[in-house]
Amino acid sequence: MTARARFRRPLLAGALALAVAGGAVGLTLALDGSAAAGPAPLAVTVDKHACGAPPARLPAGPVDFEVRDAATTFVSVYVTDPTGARAYAEIRWLGPNHSLPLSASLAAGRYALRCVFSDGPVLTSSTVAVSGSATDTETGYRPMNSTxxxxxxxxxxxxxxxxxxxxxxxxxxxxxxxxxxxxxxxxxxxxxxxxxxxxxxxxxxxxxxxxxxxxxxxxxxxxxxxxxxxxxxxxxxxxxxxxxxxxxxxxxxxxxxxxxxxxxxxxxxxxxxxxxxxxxxxxxxxxxxxxxxxxxxxxxxxxxxxxxxxxxxxxxxxxxxxxxxxxxxxxxxxxxxxxxxxxxxxxxxxxxxxxxxxxxxxxxxxxxxxxxxxxxxxxxxxxxxxxxxxxxxxxx
Missing domain, CATH: 1.20.1420.20 (M75 peptidase, HXXE motif)
Known part of the structure; x- marks a missing residue:
């Protein structure tokens, strides 16, 4: 038996794989899967044919979706600008026949939902026009590419x-x-x-x-x-x-x-x-x-x-x-x-x-x-x- 290596993978690593750290992303998913308190979320169902059907217009400020995966594979779901250049909220992995909340506070602008399925398809919803003004809105982030x-x-x-x-x-x-x-x-x-x-x-x-x-x-x-x-x-x-x-x-x-x-x-x-x-x-x-x-x-x-x-x-x-x-x-x-x-x-x-x-x-x-x-x-x-x-x- 050899000496025990110095390296230890911390318990925190598992939580980080599921929860967004540091507030850089607008996901308000709690570790127990519950959404932050607020108005009733907007139900959105995604599948291999469409990345949901979000409302065409929304007021600026907090937006809460309840996203259900109706496909047979896992999916990552994002709130992005229509081009996908910046993301404002995310669900890293959503399993088939399961639902999770997706929440962000959005400034006036144009947005969309983007679905990336584990077996390859990438779909973008119709555009959501957000109007009005609000404080403490997400600035968004540029999604990482593995390269x-x-x-x-x-x-x-x-x-x-x-x-x-x-x-x-x-x-x-x-x-x-x-x-x-x-x-x-x-x-x-x-x-x-x-x-x-x-x-x-x-x-x-x-x-x-x-x-x-x-x-x-x-x-x-x-x-x-x-x-x-x-x-x-x-x-x-x-x-x-x-x-x-x-x-x-x-x-x-x-x-x-x-x-x-x-x-x-x-x-x-x-x-x-x-x-x-x-x-x-x-x-x-x-x-x-x-x-x-x-x-x-x-x-x-x-x-x-x-x-x-x-x-x-x-x-x-x-x-x-x-x-x-x-x-x-x-x-x-x-x-x-x-x-x-x-x-x-x-x-x-x-x-x-x-x-x-x-x-x-x-x-x-x-x-x-x-x-x-x-x-x-x-x-x-x-x-x-x-x-x-x-x-x-x-x-x-």
């Missing part, structure tokens, strides 16, 4: 590929320290090597078994921290800070070098799913909240706050690559995320201060811990918008 994420993914692969040789150099330095019996130097050089790996957060899911070998936790191993199958940075950390002699640490550092070499050789053949990149931006810091800010991953060095800072840097890289796509759909979100990440890193720097060593997470005073927890929690809420905002809209 738009190819460039950020290519750029992220290049970022990882460029970083891996530095990781290997750091692992070799650590191994050389142990080889000559200088465990004090090894304890100094362990952290830079570990952080070099932690900055690659969005790629963990593409590393396969290498992630567990290089940075796995002892969770679930038959003998826990004493299990012979536990290898990688955290196993080395535990050995270095719990008095293991050099001849017991050396096999771990040798295997680390071998595993990083293996990862470098394997990485060109590994895929990073384009739809995974926006999700990873959230997951990196969700894992950091669970394992780093709590100190749960600490194996003796007391450096999980440094790991959290490295995770924030990894998130910054992903956000920077996704920024052009995000700005087209939610102009203020990138600046909000940048500010949140800067605030988090500033608070971590303040906690570190001028000390040579990072403070252990368990040593933080209550005010500092609550401040970091609040900043990280708010940032996670903002990052939660990315997976849905940048999810391809199936031909919308």
């Amino acid at each position: 738009e994420l190819e460039q950020p993914v290519t750029a992220y692969r290049a970022y990882v590929a460029a970083a891996l040789p530095h990781l290997l150099d750091a692992a070799r330095t650590l191994d050389a320290d142990v080889a000559r019996g200088d465990l004090a130097a090894a304890r100094t050089d362990w952290l830079p090597a570990h952080l070099a790996y932690e900055r690659l957060g969005a790629a963990y899911n593409s590393f396969g078994d290498f992630d567990g070998d290089i940075d796995g936790r002892p969770d679930g191993l038959p003998d826990g921290v004493d299990d012979h199958g536990w290898t990688g940075f955290l196993a080395i950390e535990h050995a270095l800070w719990h008095g293991a002699p050099a001849d017991r640490v050396r096999p771990l550092t040798q295997k680390l070098v071998a595993d990083v070499n293996g990862l470098i050789a394997d990485f060109p053949s590994e895929d990073i799913d384009s739809e995974d990149l926006p999700l990873r931006a959230h997951e990196i810091l969700e894992n950091a909240l669970q394992f780093q800010l709590t100190g749960q991953e600490d194996q003796g060095s007391g450096t999980t706050l440094a790991t959290l800072d490295a995770n924030a840097q990894g998130t910054q890289e992903v956000v920077s690559l996704l920024a052009p796509l995000v700005r087209e759909r939610d102009p203020g979100l990138v600046e909000t995320l940048d500010q949140g990440l800067a605030t988090l890193r500033g608070q971590l720097a303040a906690a570190h201060g001028s000390a040579a060593d990072w403070p252990a997470a368990a040593s933080l005073d209550r005010a500092t811990r609550e401040r970091l927890d609040g900043t990280l929690g708010a940032l996670l809420e903002q990052l939660a918008a990315l997976p849905n905002l940048l999810s391809p809209r199936n031909g919308a």
